[in-house]
Amino acid sequence: MRRGWLFVTTLERPSTDLVDRVVERLRGVLRPDQILTSKTDRYNRARVPAPFPVHRWRERVPDLAVLPETTEEVAAVVSIANELRCPVVPRDGGTGLTDGAVPLHGGIVVDVKRMNRIHELDLENRTVTVGTGINMLKLNEQLAKHGLIYPDDPASYPCSLVGGRIGTSGWSLIGSRYGHTRDLVLSFDFVLPTGEILHVGDGAGGKISKSSSGYQLKHLFMGHQGTLGIATKATLKLYPKPEAELSPFWAFDDYDAAYRFTGALARAGVATFAGAVLFDEYKVAYLRRDDEAYIPQPADVRALTCAVLYGWEDEVRVGGKRLFRIAKEHGARYLGDEISEGDWAARHDRYATPLHGRTKAGQVVPMSWHCEDAAVNYTDVPAVTKAWHEIVADLRRKTDVFDDWGMFAYTSADTGVDYLTEIDVGIWEQRLDDAAWAMWVKAKRDIAAAALAHGGSISACHGSCREGEVDLVPRELGRGFDVMLGVKRMLDPNNIMNPGKYLLDLAYQGDVSAQLAELRGPS
Amino acid sequence: MSYRYSAENTPPTPERASEVAITTHEHVYEVDPRLMELHVLQQTFPNWDTLRIMHARHDHLAWMHTHFAEKTVTGSELIAEIEDSR
Amino acid sequence: MTQTEPDMRPDALQKPFTPGAPSNDPELESYPETVSGPVPLELTDRRTAEFVEEWRNASYNCYSSGHKFCREVCPVMQVTRNESWTPTAFHANVVAMEKGELEIADIAEDYVNCTQCGACELRCPNTLFTGDFYKFRTRTVDVVKAVRALAVESGVHQPNWQTWNERTNDRTHEPVLGETEISQENVRNWAEGLDIPIGGDTVLFVDCEAAFYRTAVPRAVAQILQKAGYEFGLMGEQWCCGGPAAEMGYVDQAKRFARHNLDNWRSTGTKRLLVLDPHDYISFTEDYPKYFGAEFDIEVVLVVEVLADLLAQGKLTPTVPVDRTITYHDPCRLNKRKGIWEEPRQILRAIPGLTFHDVDRVTQWSYCSGGGGGLPVEKPELTAAISEKRLGHAAELGVDTLVSACPWSERPLSEAGDAKDIDVIDIHELFAESLGITVGGSRGTVGDKRCGGGGCGGGGCS
């Protein structure tokens, strides 16, 4: 196994003198209650849910945080930061799992949660324009009054916010029907690292879903983990709130049967099909720890598939019947209405509960949930699944700090071409010392490498800028990574925007071909 | 409907539900207490709290369905329709 | 085929298993542990060390999730959008104290920003989905109370809370603002003319706000119970329940008050406590049991539940139509913290003449008046903003009246309602009116503009 390449960062933390000057200048553009400098203000904007050694918390503490309320305020803050060369870290819900909103070099956290207004609801064109600090569940409570829905439904639906969805180019549980964040966000106002304001969409449009004019910049300004700037106001595509939902769960004797069935469902071409999820045998064994639906299941329930359909009731019934006929051909055992409905409705809540954690002998321990995800083609899902469990089993052979919570594979598209493949790993953060952290970083790298070895992408969902996986990004993207460096250098000449992420510091180090070659390894 | 210390702190007799879980109140599973003796200890849990959480969960799940769609179509209805049409 | 890795040296970790099952491969218990874990820090401050020892696991249970499902239901968060004042932060700070990164003086002031409504801990998946399974749930309210207590013990006071609790101590009741002078002599003034005995098997406990300010509420309750032939008395010497002091961190005072009340019930042979205020209901069913354990053998009964029961039994039949369009405000301490939401709706549905636009209990997990947890004492502007938001939800329904069941919510809600021409009345007041009772007493300074013949007293009700 190659050693990971440690790169030297170009930016140090700002000096106290610089921080004082920044605060002084910010007072000219923000009210005092929008500038936060206390210890708790800063410590609580240094974290995201992904586990990290608690004894290293202070490394990530920003120097201050600001709570802007308008695009202009964001632009003013960024201009000052750019002028004074102070790092800026965009932060929205703080639920990201690849450390995007975590400051690596101190600086200013620009927390956009106050920008959560609904600016315009256009019932004719079916769009809504919102501040990027708004949460989808809260937005949908308002839209329901008009019979509409904004169907971006990550498992973090109750807590992630529109700006973070843009910053990560997020993945939605019902994306096979409605598309993912990139499809649902039509356009947005965006503050560049220089403080200039840009409107990004398809063409120049605010409410255009398809344009062929010029470069397609919208994709570029999504999923960059806040390294290219800050989205402040977004126009979103709306759908009729579904009349009906169907979410059957089926059981199988083994993984292979569930895998074949999942593929058949996804390929069936049912228009109301919003997604299918494959639960592997590790996942089912794990659910038997504490899940009321699976504790009483007979031993031959070893793997599961669920599907979900949304739409008008008549459409859902017809499509549903087609899936049930496929189920019959595959010998799928329907788990009943109660489990099917209850488990789907619990889709957001069942991931990150610390007490899911166990030592190998069975004692309950509080563990952080870490979701390692990749985008993998259907045909490669079994091989990746096998490789990932082996990586985690190896960790468990050494220590009880790590636990295998099983795997899901979710359809990403309506054709079943690729799957968000996810292994849930429990990590006992209270015991996470430097040695255990090093084990984990290596395991993350191995997990990412396995996805690449099977033709996949390191992440379908969260992004890939965490320690461990990030070293493999130049390998995954090839020449594309060099383009990334060029874009970064051009848009952020002073490297103030979320510095240290995605190895983008390399953009400021002259000729880095040797480093890149080493990172990419032998082809 | 009323609170009494002694009643609240006397849970129903547990029954084994699986190798790692028991049941106490109707519809409530609990961890086999022998698994929480070392690293995390169980909290004092009056009966009302257990029942409050269980009911709230069911209400929340029902709410989540109506949040995303006006109604749910059940699998059993569809299976019955498929059988009937044979 | 079963999912195994046949090409590997066979071992117990090669296949799926559920840890802790007696039938598991015994090899699972035999792997040597190679990680020693970080060296724990010795905290020099004794109080902090004890505090951290008691609360670290509770807080760690959130810290290690940190997903903020609680954020959007938090009333303070909704009006401030400041992440430093979220449940997540309240737990994380405790972990930071354990690691020596923060001290009580750094964090105390942040903990003012909480109404102890319980929304966060209920919405938290660690409560809602696994709290009952593990008998281990998120305890944000307890953690907030404990941090406030640590602050007080460490001499870090919030000025208004300190004064408030000193006054409560002097007067044996909370210094609620109003026309009645707060003193032991006046605590039963609200009951004037109602001819209620002292002591007995069952006593009605009336919270400070209702006894001294919103007196129409206890008057309504007492008269409804009398109408149903339900026997009860008043306490011999009622002191404040001590709940607010406990909420603000003045624990010794809270315990002293609780001791007094328990002794007083004993002296009058009281076995059952009727409680009309949700905050008191929490004190008696959560704080007192913690203070006294099994010694606390008093039965505690919530008035709304008694009334719903009397209604179901046909002992009370509302007949006077009340011509109002209402919605119901689920008091946090009933709906979120106790799961009581059905009975008030049963009562409201029985009142003739009402048009009732109900909002379900789950949606209301994110509603609050802002009146709890001492917030209005220290940060009245936040309480007002939270109440204003709540009234905004009511206004969208086109109602003229917001019905609550919690006297402490009614003052800030009424003030916010005044601006929107929405009356805020108490469910007991409304029920009494429909039972043909002339309630009397005061509905507060803002009052009730649409008050019918019921005799609402107070300002604005001519």
Ligand SMILES: Cc1cc2nc3c(=O)[nH]c(=O)nc-3n(C[C@H](O)[C@H](O)[C@H](O)COP(=O)(O)OP(=O)(O)OC[C@H]3O[C@@H](n4cnc5c(N)ncnc54)[C@H](O)[C@@H]3O)c2cc1C
């Ligand atoms: C329980 C749980 C389940 C999850 N399930 C899913 C899932 O199903 N699908 C999925 O996609 N993700 C999932 N996630 C991950 C996370 O919720 C998403 O990555 C989400 O998009 C992050 O949004 P946020 O508002 O929390 O952003 P943050 O964490 O605050 O930020 C994420 C990134 O975006 C940047 N950013 C923030 N705001 C802006 C802005 N205004 N403009 C530009 N950049 C910005 C940040 O700098 C950071 O790099 C889950 C997380 C949790 C905890």
Ligand code: SF4
């Ligand atoms: S209190 Fe619960 S919901 Fe909120 S961050 Fe902590 S674990 Fe998550």
